[in-house]
Structure formats: C-alpha cells, structure tokens
Amino acid sequence: PAPATALAAAAPRRMPSLADRRVQEAELACTACQDPTYHLGLDTYRVPMALHELNRARLVRSMLRELGDDDGNDNDNDATKGVILLEGGKQTTRYDTDHEPVFRQESYFAWAFGISEADVYGTISLPSGDATIFVPRFDLTYEIFCGASPHRLTDELRTRYGVERVLPLDELPDFISSQLGEDDDARLHLLRGRNTDSGNMAVPASYEGIEQHASRRPFDTLFKCMVDCRVIKTAAEIDLMRYTHWVSSMAHVEVMRAAKVGMMEYQLESLFQHHTYTHGGCRHMSYTCICACGPNPAIMHYGHAGRPNNRELEDGDIALLDMGAEYHCYASDITCSFPVNGKFTDDQLMIYEAVLAAQVAVIGMMKPGVVWTDMHRTAERKILEHLQAGGVLKNGCSIDDMVDADLGSIFMPTGLGHLIGLDTHDVGGYAQGTPARSNRPGLNKLRTARILEEGMVLTVEPGCYFIDILLNTALATPSQAKFINKDRLGQFRGFGGVRLEDGVLVTRDGCENLTICPRAVSEVLGVMSGSPWPPEKDVMPEMKRNWTTRDKGKMIKLDVPVVD
Secondary structure, three states, X not given: OOXXXXXXXXXOOOOOOHHHHHHHHHHXXXXXXXXXXXXOOOOOOOEEOHHHHHHHHHHHHHHHHHOOOOOOXXXXXXXXXXXXXXXXOOOXXXXXXXXXXXXXXXXXXXXXXXXXXXXXEEEEEEOOOOEEEEEOOOOHHHHHHHOOOHHHXXXXXXXXXXXXXXXXXXXXXXXXXXXXXXXXOOEXXXXXXXOOOOOOEEOOOOOOOHHHHHHHXXXXXXXXXXXXXXXXXXXXXXXXXXXXXXXXXXXXXXXXXXXXXXOEHHHHHHHHHHHHHHHHOOOEEOOOOEEEEOOHHHOOOOOOOOOOOOOEOOOOOEEEEEEOEEEOOEOOOEEEEEEOOOOOOHHHHHHHHHHHHHHHHHHHHOOOOOEHHHHHHHHHHHHHHHHXXXXXXXXXXXXXXXXXXXXXXXXXXXXXXXXXXXXXXXXXXXXXXXXXXXOOOOHHHOOOOOEOOOOOEEEEXXXXXXXXXXXXXXXOOHHHHOOEOHHHHHOOOOOOEEEOEEEEEEOOOOEEEOOXXXXXXXXXXXXXXXXXXXXXXXXXXXXXXXXXXXXXXXXXXXXXXXXX
C-alpha cells in the first residue's frame, strides 16, 4: 500500500467553507481597522465594526458545526438552513414617568451587531451569514423631538454598521417567512437560556405573528453557541478591552492622587466618572461604583442605594475603590486599595501585602489548562500564610488544615474572580459541559470553575476582609476557632478590608495583565505623593502588566523597562 504521507499529498485540498472565509476576511478587516469604525471623536478608541462581523462569522461557523455540518460544505445539509433572530434592548421609562434613562444595548445583541440604537431587531441568515437589521418607523412627534426616524436612515445605518441590509421593522415578519420558505427543515433560531450569575433568563425575540413558525423554532443551539463564542475573545475584542482597562487604570490613578482626608466617598466616584468620560468617551460604568473607606470595605457591594458612597474619609482609613468604565459595551473591572493619608500603618501594610502576594501568585500560575478553583485555593493559602505571620492566626498550625476547615472563606468569602467581556460578570461561567459549582464555602462563591483557555479574560481579585458576622461565626466554630488568636483578631474589628483586582487575559503560554494600576507599595505611595504614572521603570514584572497607551484612536505599546 502507498505510504500515508503519499496518500495525504494526493488528496485534494478542501476549500475553506463560506463561514471560514467570512471569519478570515473579518479578521483581516479588524487588523487593518477598516471603516466603518465606532468612536466618539477626539482621540477615543476606534472600534472596527468588522469586530462584530467577525463575531457573527464565528457564530455562524459554530452553529453550522453544532447543526451537523462537519465537513465545511455549507450547502449539503438541510438542517443548517434558516435564520438567527435577535431582539435588541428596549428603551424604557422611569416607573410611570416619561423620563428615559440613558439606553445601553442588550449584550448579546451588542456582541453580534454593535448597534447603539434601541428597539432594533437583527437577523443572521444561515448558512450565508448575511446580516439584516430592522429599525423602527417612528411618527412625526418623534421626528420633531428626537430627529429623523431610523427608517429614513437605512443607507446611512447600513454603512455605519457594516451589515448587508437595513429594513423597516414592519417588514420583519415577511422577511422571516421568506428566509424560512417552504423548506420544512429551515429553522428560526432564537436565544433562550439561563445566566448562571444572575439566574435570569435570556428572553427569545418575539414579534406579532411569530407563532406561525412555532414548529420551526429551536431553542437548544443558539444560546450554547453564543455563550461559547463570547467566552473566547478575538484579537479585536482584546484590543478594545485593553482600551477600557487603560482608561479605567488611569482614572484610578487620578483618584488616588486626589483622595484626601475630609473628602466624601462620592467625590471619588465622581472624579472617576469624570475622567473616564472626559478622556475616554465612556458614558457608562460597567457596574455601580464601590468607594468604600474605613470600615466600609467589609461590605462587598457597598455603593448601592442603601449605602451610597456617602461616608467622609478619615485619617487612618483604607480606601477600597472598585470602579470600571465600559466603552462600546465592553467592560473593565478594577479595584485599588490605598491609605487615604498616604501612609500605611503596620497592620494595613500586612493585609495589603497579603492580598498582593495572593494576586502575584495567581497571575504567575495562570495559563491554559489551569483549573480556576485551584487558583482560588492558591489565593486563600497566601492570605492565610500572611495572617499567620502577622499573628492573627496561630503559629505552628498547618495551612493545609486551615484550608480543610474552610478558614479561608472567613477572610475571603468572595470568589477569586470571574469572566469579563460585554458584562462585568460575563456569560459562560457554568456553561453546559463545564465543571459544576462547588458546595465548599468560598469555592461556592466562584462565578466559574472552568479550566482556563487561551482567549479568556478573567478578573483576579483576591481580598482580605474583616466582617463581624463571619468572624463571630469562626470564633463559635471549634474547627476554625482553634487556629485564631482571638485578641489579635480583635484588633482588626472595624478594619474593613483590602482588595486588589486586575483584568487578566489568558494567552497561549501564560497571561497578560490588561490593568496597569500601581500595585507595589512603593508605586502606590509614589503616585499619591506625585510620582509620574506610568512609571519610568517596572518594579513588579511579576504582575505581567502590558504597558500600553492610546495614540490616534489605537492602542500602542509603551516601553517601560524592568527595574535593574
């Protein structure tokens, strides 16, 4: 028989499928940052709309494979024919008034189309991948107060968003019927599935008359494919997230410089929002800003309506500021902790260095194949080691025994971190076919237990907190109390806590830290006393910060040499 290599050489090369060709073409358009692009003028980041063309092409390729088109021939399988229908976010009003809160697009729709307007539908034809958006036809009153109705701007919108067609919304029913035709195998794919963070459901698109296609509406494919695609970021998405993290990092630095005893927490929030909007074009925050000072860092999600960042900063306070801006719906999530008066006490320094050591350990180990629950345990161990060295926990006791007793969850009751993308707590944490949530204290608060893959972006946010109700529980639990020096622990009542949080990309052989905030103690104190940032030298290369800045709407690399 002929050698296998000869047979392989003689076999005809398979032509790339239409889906593969669309992926390749969109990747090239992203790399070249071809028009159309999204930006907000001045020097704000230019997002190629090909980013969303690439997302759609990846989705189509994933859908075709899931539907059984394994050989890449898009035309030989009737099961792959049909259309994907997505419904964008709706403009709402505040309770019974006509006040309209600033609209933010629904995340799945933003991922697929990048469209800013409300009340829009979008379709992706299968197997071609052609995109069509459907815009409302508003009346004269709308046009007087809000400008031209979108249905009058179809050519402009088609160019702006880089889609094949823009049609008035009232043409959607006929378009869907024409896409499905008489072929009983053609399907109308709708999005429905549970968000594993919120427990809420993604609601499938609906319009008057859709019931006539009830027998041809599967719900079991689109959600899985979209979630899987969103978890792994493209190069274009990563570059956009470098921008959001750069904007937010620099805003944190400005707030750190400005913070003074006698200010109010909400003033720190205001400064952050001002910087990210003025200098970054970020109209939206990724989440409610947490500006917790003094004892308030012990409240994990401080800043809500009942705790509205309204405490005055006092001498001796630690400030824990968890704030991140979003741009073009892509999030950042960053936490800095620092002494308000610019000087760490010995106990503050001990806790800060415990959390920093945990962050460094995790970042040093992150790479494809690593299990996220193992990273959480690594962070716990580092914090427990430092608490033991600082006298809070008894010397001579085994750290392994402390972990087995779930003592780590007393001081770090939150998960180590989460996936991030178009949402702060991004989709896919406990997606179908991935490891289930643990029942163990601490681990059960993780928003994912996944094995890391190249292209994932996760937050690394270890923390050490002194929460009275948990401290009391530990002291009342013999298996935990035996490790604790009660009197020394009592000195940390009212301390609050420390958290450090960076957004980290998993790369082929390690990771890249998208956040470029001060982390070493010398960096924090230096920035607070007026030192330049970014620094002249990198004193913590183990943080793997990718030093970047913005230039003419693009992100470029900065040369920050490692300290000798």
